[in-house]
Structures are given as structure tokens and as C-alpha cells.
Amino acid sequence: MNGKSTFSQLLASVLVNAVYAMINYPIMIVNTLLAPLSILVVITFVSHGALVGVGIEGALIMTMVSGGIGLQGDLSHLKNDFKMQDMVVSSPTSSLTYVAGMALSELVFSLPVLVLLSVLAAVYLHPTLLQTGIIIAVMSLMFIFSIVLGFLLSTFTSDIVQSWGFSGIVSVLLSTIPPVYYLITYIPLPFRYIAYISPTTYAAEIIQNAMGFLQISSINLVADWIVVIAATICLMYLSYKKARWREP
Amino acid sequence: MEGLSCRNLSKTYGNNTKALRGISLSFKGNGILAIIGRNGAGKTTLVRILSTELMPSKGSAEINGMDVINDPGSVRNIIAIVPQESRAIQWLTPMQSVMSYLLYRGFGYNESRKKASDALKMLGLKSNADKLNRLLSGGTKRKVMVATVLASDAKVIFLDEPTTGLDPISRNDLWNLLNKLKRDYLIVLTTHYLEEAEKLADKIGVMEQGRLMAFGSMDELRKKVRHQYSIRINDPGADMPATKEGTLIKGLDGSKQILTTEKEAFGISQYLIKKGVKFSTNPVSLEDIFYYIVKKPINETSEGDEDEW
Ligand SMILES: Nc1ncnc2c1ncn2[C@@H]1O[C@H](COP(=O)(O)OP(=O)(O)O)[C@@H](O)[C@H]1O
Ligand SMILES: [Mg+2]
Numbered sequence: 269m270n271g272k273s274t275f276s277q278l279l280a281s282v283l284v285n286a287v288y289a290m291i292n293y294p295i296m297i298v299n300t301l302l303a304p305l306s307i308l309v310v311i312t313f314v315s316h317g318a319l320v321g322v323g324i325e326g327a328l329i330m331t332m333v334s335g336g337i338g339l340q341g342d343l344s345h346l347k348n349d350f351k352m353q354d355m356v357v358s359s360p361t362s363s364l365t366y367v368a369g370m371a372l373s374e375l376v377f378s379l380p381v382l383v384l385l386s387v388l389a390a391v392y393l394h395p396t397l398l399q400t401g402i403i404i405a406v407m408s409l410m411f412i413f414s415i416v417l418g419f420l421l422s423t424f425t426s427d428i429v430q431s432w433g434f435s436g437i438v439s440v441l442l443s444t445i446p447p448v449y450y451l452i453t454y455i456p457l458p459f460r461y462i463a464y465i466s467p468t469t470y471a472a473e474i475i476q477n478a479m480g481f482l483q484i485s486s487i488n489l490v491a492d493w494i495v496v497i498a499a500t501i502c503l504m505y506l507s508y509k510k511a512r513w514r515e516p
Numbered sequence: 517m518e519g520l521s522c523r524n525l526s527k528t529y530g531n532n533t534k535a536l537r538g539i540s541l542s543f544k545g546n547g548i549l550a551i552i553g554r555n556g557a558g559k560t561t562l563v564r565i566l567s568t569e570l571m572p573s574k575g576s577a578e579i580n581g582m583d584v585i586n587d588p589g590s591v592r593n594i595i596a597i598v599p600q601e602s603r604a605i606q607w608l609t610p611m612q613s614v615m616s617y618l619l620y621r622g623f624g625y626n627e628s629r630k631k632a633s634d635a636l637k638m639l640g641l642k643s644n645a646d647k648l649n650r651l652l653s654g655g656t657k658r659k660v661m662v663a664t665v666l667a668s669d670a671k672v673i674f675l676d677e678p679t680t681g682l683d684p685i686s687r688n689d690l691w692n693l694l695n696k697l698k699r700d701y702l703i704v705l706t707t708h709y710l711e712e713a714e715k716l717a718d719k720i721g722v723m724e725q726g727r728l729m730a731f732g733s734m735d736e737l738r739k740k741v742r743h744q745y746s747i748r749i750n751d752p753g754a755d756m757p758a759t760k761e762g763t764l765i766k767g768l769d770g771s772k773q774i775l776t777t778e779k780e781a782f783g784i785s786q787y788l789i790k791k792g793v794k795f796s797t798n799p800v801s802l803e804d805i806f807y808y809i810v811k812k813p814i815n816e817t818s819e820g821d822e823d824e825w
Contacts, residue, residue: 273622280619284605288612292648351602355664358567358597358674360589361620514588515570 277361281369284352285342286376301381304331308388311449319450324388325403325475326449331381332407333442333468335374336414337435343370343422344431363513371415393479402478406471406496413467413500414442420507441466448472451482467499517581519544520566520672520702525575527561527726535561536572537726543719548698550713551706552806553723559706560600560676562723566704567597567674579672596621596670600677600706604649604660610636611645617664635667639693655686662690672702679712691716714802724810738800741808745781746800747774747788754793757784775804 290296304327311323347353356366389395395403417438425431445462446469447455455463463469470492476482477489484492521542527535535558543549551559564570566577568588577584582591604613611632618628636645639659644652649660658678665673675694679687687709694703694716707713713720720737722730730740738744743762752770762776762784774784781797788795800808 276619276622276624276628279625280616283612283619284608284616288616289607292607292609346605349603350605351599352605354564354567354569354599355597355602355617356620357569358592358595359617359620359668360592360622366620514568515564 273360274365277365278369278372280361281366282373282376285346285370285373290377296377297380300377301384303334304381304385307449315450321393321479322451322476322481323449324385324392325479325481326472328382328385328389328403328407329410329448329468329471329475330443331378331385332411333414335371335378335411336416336418337439337442338377338418339370339374339415340418340422340425340435340438341428341431342374343367343419344425345428347422348426349428357513363511367415367419371411371419374415375411395479399478403475406474409496409500410468410471413496413503416500416503416507420503420510423507423510423512442468445469446472451476453482467496470495517544517578518546518702520549520577520579520704522566522577522584523575525562525565525572525577527558527565527570528573535726536565538575539723539726539728540575541721541728541731543702546699546702547718548694548703548705548716549719549721550717551704551721551723552708552710552713552802553706554708554810557723558726559723561726563597563674563676563704563706564599567595568592569597569599594670595672595674596665596668597674598661598665598676598678600680602661604652604657606648606650608649609646610641610649610652610660610663613649613660614664614667618667621668621670631667632663635663638666639663640689655682655689658682658686659690662693666697671700672704674704676706677708678705679707679709687712710802710806720802722806722809729809730805734802737802737805741800741805742777743775743804743808744778744800745776745797746804747776747781747784747795747797748772749774749788749793749795751794754788755791757787759784775800775808 307330308320308323308327311326312320343353353366389403421434421438422431425434446466447463448468452460452463452469452473473482473484474489474492474496477484519542523540525536525539529535539562551562553559561570565572566579566584568584568591572585579591580594584591604610608616614632614635615628618631619625623631633645636642639662641656641659641663644656649657652660662675662678679690682690691712694705697703698716698718705713705716714734719731719733721728722737730737732740749756749772752772754772756764756772759774759776759780761780762774765773765775767773776784785795785797
């Protein structure tokens with residue numbers, strides 16, 4: 269397998285799952301923009317503008333997380349409703365290339381909203397180079413985490429309806445419960461621990477701390493990084509074990 | 517060796533369904549290998565194992581000398597499949613569908629465009645190439661799937677029930693196309709339309725409950741069954757001759773059919789001519805053979821497990 273054909277194979281997923289979908293159904297672009305922006309607007313209004321910065325970094329994290337949730341649905345749709353995965357399995361494309369291409373397609377799909385949020389971040393947050401680096405690192409980690417989770421879940425589902433069930437739950441765990449668009453200190457104490465179920469909470473804490481919205485101890489910060497990285501590695505290991513390219 | 521072979525393939529699914537019980541067959545060179553059998557016979561399971569999508573529980577298989585079980589990577593360079601119930605992706609055009617598949621096969625962008633356009637032309641899909649798949653008729657969508665695999669460099673092509681649900685004209689179109697292609701490809705075709713297998717196939721495998729009950733060309737299959745000739749009498753009131761070697765089948769419309777040996781068919785024909793009864797004599801069709809084979813109680817043939825076809 270040479271590099272050129274791997275590039276073609278990655279491109280195939282990006283075209284099928286993102287570019288062609290957006291060209292043929294432009295409404296999809298509106299849809300990707302709408303969800304994170306509407307929450308951002310609500311947060312800004314409710315806080316009288318005080319939380320706009322937190323809201324922007326929250327929207328950035330959530331866009332990354334939704335990549336994995338989208339991936340789960342898309343993989344299961346293409347596999348079960350069109351049998352496309354069966355065709356790809358019996359082609360020269362490897363499982364890793366296929367999943368990487370599909371992950372990339374989710375990123376391409378999020379490009380419009382990422383561009384918009386980056387502009388907003390530049391205008392409202394003026395991050396330093398270090399802060400930008402931290403934001404990008406955390407976003408990348410969250411992307412990998414959610415992509416791997418989405419992939420793992422998609423291997424368990426054989427029906428899109430079942431898949432929606434999973435993505436609904438994952439969506440609540442990763443994006444509704446965690447204080448991403450606001451600060452964790454807003455949650456009264458016994459309930460705060462529930463938020464710590466989700467890796468997105470830790471990711472948000474890292475960024476909020478870096479941007480100065482939240483002060484946490486350095487031991488806390490280290491713990492946050494460890495949790496996010498460990499959760500990602502654990503999931504990667506699980507999906508390496510569970511991945512079923514050729515059915516057993 | 518060019519061709520496809522498998523030995524003793526068995527598959528028991530996780531829920532304990534025994535879908536395949538020791539399938540052995542071999543097909544040399546190009547042509548059409550048809551697998552027939554009713555729903556649940558195990559056709560799809562066999563095809564999915566041969567196309568490296570599914571692991572068998574037991575047994576081995578080779579395509580062009582490459583090991584399907586242990587070296588799927590090599591096999592995948594030369595095979596392509598249109599899975600049962602696969603559909604052209606709704607939000608793509610035929611051009612985009614075929615192109616993206618070619619990219620998955622590792623062709624460059626421009627080459628994929630060119631090959632896709634050629635394949636669509638060959639299947640008469642040129643005028644539909646840039647419409648959305650979801651707007652096309654069922655037959656056209658199916659052709660898009662076939663164009664997709666034909667556009668590639670694959671030499672061994674699996675088509676799992678490609679004509680199920682097609683109208684007679686679309687089906688005929690596809691048959692003509694497959695007939696043209698069989699010189700250049702090894703096509704493994706599953707179907708439950710017996711006419712389709714009889715028309716197209718060089719070799720036919722008859723599957724029933726996970727077993728290969730018979731395998732061979734039409735002539736070879738005719739030799740395997742007890743009766744080689746079919747005599748049809750349409751007049752319900754006709755004076756029927758006795759048959760010693762054959763069986764009499766009564767049709768719903770009152771017509772009668774005698775399946776019998778060549779020797780007795782000759783005698784019966786003479787009798788019918790003498791009586792002035794109108795009748796027709798033909799070699800048995802695949803349909804006759806199929807019913808003969810699958811209607812037998814399964815234990816009568818179960819020792820055929822290790823049969824080598
Ligand atoms: N994934 C699966 N899990 C369990 N049983 C299956 C699975 N796929 C097929 N079967 C069973 O295996 C048998 C053969 O099925 P299949 O190969 O699809 O037959 P055909 O293609 O001839 O209709 C059937 O009894 C079917 O219910
Ligand atoms: Mg089938």
C-alpha cells in the first residue's frame with residue numbers, strides 16, 4: 269500500500285461523508301453551524317454577556333465532541349443501511365484508513381463552525397500563543413476521545429435506531445451534564461461530582477483555567493490532564509480490542 | 517491457479533445458527549458461478565466468507581491461489597462485492613458513488629473520474645450520472661451498484677442477489693450485461709431466480725440448509741438427478757400413461773408433468789402420440805432439478821457433508 273493510495277482512501281471518506289453531503293444538501297452546513305452557535309447565544313444572553321468567553325471555548329470543545337457522536341451515527345448508517353462498509357472491507361482500504369478518513373470527514377464537516385468560532389475567539393478572547401496551544405491540544409484530545417468512543421459504539425449497533433439510542437445517551441453524558449459552556453463552580457456541591465463522570469468536564473477545566481476564567485491548583489490541573497489523556501488511551505485500547513473489521 | 521475454491525467451509529453464528537455445514541467447491545477460470553437456494557439456505561454467508569468480510573468457523577478458501585482466510589489483504593486487491601441489500605448512497609450522484617469507491621480502491625482522483633465515467637457509460641447511466649441517487653428508479657440504482665464494482669480493477673466479482681426486486685426489463689438488461697462480462701471476469705452470483713442461473717451460469721451450486729446439494733454445469737446437474745426429461749401434458753382429461761421410473765406432478769391448472777429417464781421418456785412419448793394427446797418433451801429445467809433436490813428429506817442427503825464438487 270503506497271502513500272498515494274492511502275491519500276485516495278482518506279479522500280474517499282471525506283468526499284462521501286462530508287464534501288458531497290454538503291454540496292448536495294447545503295442545509296447540512298446550516299445545521300452544523302446552528303447547534304453550537306445557538307447555545308453560545310443563549311449563554312451570552314442569560315449571563316448578560318459575562319460568559320461569552322467561556323461560551324466560545326465551550327462551543328469549541330463541544331464541536332470536537334460532536335464529531336465523535338456524528339461519526340457513530342454515520343458509520344452505523346453507512347454500514348447498516350447502505351452496506352458500504354462491507355464493500356470497503358473487501359477492498360484494499362484498511363480498517364484504520366477507513367476510520368481515520370471518516371474521522372477526518374467529521375472534522376471537515378465541522379470546518380465552517382470551527383472557522384467561525386476561531387474568529388470569535390480571536391475577537392473576544394485574544395489568546396496568547398501558549399493559550400492557543402493549550403486550547404488546540406485539549407480540542408485535539410477531545411476529538412480523538414469522542415471519535416474513538418463513536419467508533420467503538422458503532423461496532424455494537426446493527427441498526428440506526430439503536431444507534432440513535434446510544435448517541436442520545438452519549439450526547440447527554442458528554443455535552444449536557446458537563447459544565448462546558450459555564451463554570452463548574454455554578455453547580456452546587458453534591459451535584460458537582462456528577463459532572464466529573466464526563467471527560468469533557470476536565471477538558472473544560474483545563475481551558476477555563478488557561479484562559480483565567482477559573483483558578484484551579486496545579487495538582488488539580490495535572491489531574492485533569494491525566495484524566496483526559498488516560499480516558500483517551502483507554503478507549504483507544506478498547507476499540508483496538510473490540511474493532512470488528514472482518515466479522516468473527 | 518486462476519479461479520476460486522473452498523474446502524469444507526462451515527459457519528456457526530454466535531447464536532448457534534449453523535449457516536454453513538461443510539461447503540467444498542471449485543471453479544476454474546472466468547465465467548459465472550451461480551449459487552441458488554431458497555432464503556436462509558446460506559448463500560450470503562458463503563459469499564461474505566469468500567469476500568473476506570466474515571470468518572468461517574472451519575475450512576479454507578482460495579481465490580487465484582491466494583488464501584482467503586489468512587491473507588485477506590492480497591485477496592482484497594482483486595475482488596469486489598455488491599452485498600445483498602446494498603444501496604446507492606442517497607445523497608450522492610452515480611458519478612460520486614462510483615468515484616468514491618474507486619478512491620477506496622486506491623486510484624488517484626483523476627483516474628477515478630475517468631474510470632467512473634467509462635463504467636457509467638458502459639451501463640447506459642451517462643444521462644443519470646449527475647442526478648442524486650435517491651431520485652433514480654430501483655433498477656437504475658442497482659445498476660449504479662454494479663457499475664461501481666465493474667469500474668474497478670477487480671477480476672473476481674461477487675453479486676449477492678443483484679436482480680431481486682427488479683422489474684423484468686431491468687433484470688433482462690442486467691442479464692445481457694453479465695453475459696457479456698463473463699468472458700473477462702469470474703462472477704459469483706447468488707439468486708433465487710432459477711431461470712437466471714440457468715441462463716447465465718457456467719456452473720451452478722444448489723444450496724439447502726447450509727449444504728451444497730449439487731454442483732456443476734446444467735448438463736452435469738441433469739446427470740445427477742434421477743430424471744433427465746420432462747413431459748408436459750396440458751389436457752387435464754388426457755389418458756395418462758403409467759410411469760415406472762418417473763414421477764407424476766399435477767399442476768394447479770390441471771396440467772400434468774412427468775419427470776422421467778431418457779429411456780422411459782421415449783416410450784411415453786410414443787404412447788402419447790398413439791393416443792393423439794398433445795404434449796411437449798424437454799430436458800429437465802433447473803427448476804425441475806431444484807425441486808427434485810431440495811424436496812428430498814434432508815437426512816437422505818446428509819452424508820453428502822464431505823462431498824467434493
Ligand atoms: N449475522 C447473523 N447472525 C446469526 N444468524 C445469521 C446471521 N446471518 C445469517 N444468519 C442465519 O444463517 C442462515 C443463512 O443465512 P444467509 O446466509 O443469509 O442465507 P441466504 O443468503 O441463502 O438467504 C439463516 O438461518 C440466517 O437466519
Ligand atoms: Mg442472502
